[in-house]
Amino acid sequence: xxxxxxxxxxxxxxxxxxxxxxxxxxxxxxxxxxxxxxxxxxxxxxxxxxxxxxxxxxxxxxxxxxxxxxxxxxxxxxxxxxxxxxxxxxxxxxxxxxxxxxxxxxxxxxxxxx
Numbered sequence: 001x002x003x004x005x006x007x008x009x010x011x012x013x014x015x016x017x018x019x020x021x022x023x024x025x026x027x028x029x030x031x032x033x034x035x036x037x038x039x040x041x042x043x044x045x046x047x048x049x050x051x052x053x054x055x056x057x058x059x060x061x062x063x064x065x066x067x068x069x070x071x072x073x074x075x076x077x078x079x080x081x082x083x084x085x086x087x088x089x090x091x092x093x094x095x096x097x098x099x100x101x102x103x104x105x106x107x108x109x110x111x112x113x114x
Contacts, residue, residue, distance in 0.1 A: 001025040001103050003094050008108030011084055019079040019108060021094030029072040035079045036100030037090035038107075045090075049098045050077060057098075084112045 007019040021033070034049040048068040049057045056068055067080040077094055091107040093100060 001096060003096065003103065003105035005092060005094055005105045005108040008092060008110045010111045010113065012114050013085055013112055015084050015112070016080070016082045017084065017110060019081070019092055019094075019110070021077045021079075021105060023075045023077070023094075023096070026096065028075040031096055032098040033068075033070065033077040034095045034098060034100045035066075035068060035077075035092060036095060036104070037088075037092045037110075039087075039090040042090075044093075044100060046100055047092070048079065051098075081110070084110075086112045088112050 002024045004022045011017055030052050032051050035047040036044050037047050038044050046059055047062050048066055050068045050070050065083050070077045089112050091109050093104040093107045095104040096102050
């Protein structure tokens with residue numbers, strides 16, 4: 001199993017980023033996927049999840065600004081992040097499964113700062 005996140009970077013408050021996660025080594029189209037993040041000095045925080053059929057779930061604290069989607073033909077899951085705030089600064093991980101407790105990628109750094 002390999003998960004490779006990309007798309008992170010430095011963005012100003014109010015800006016947007018789209019993260020991608022390319023998956024390989026398993027039947028992606030049959031697997032739920034999730035996103036999580038870890039801010040400096042904090043624990044892992046669940047950001048979103050998406051079933052194999054495209055149904056999504058967001059914890060209450062994440063609703064409204066983040067949207068997750070997937071392209072099963074490309075074995076890729078996405079996280080669109082809008083209206084970013086400094087508190088969104090973190091390493092973002094994609095994970096195999098509905099929750100981020102399983103196999104994760106190496107992460108991509110997102111820094112929100114002016």
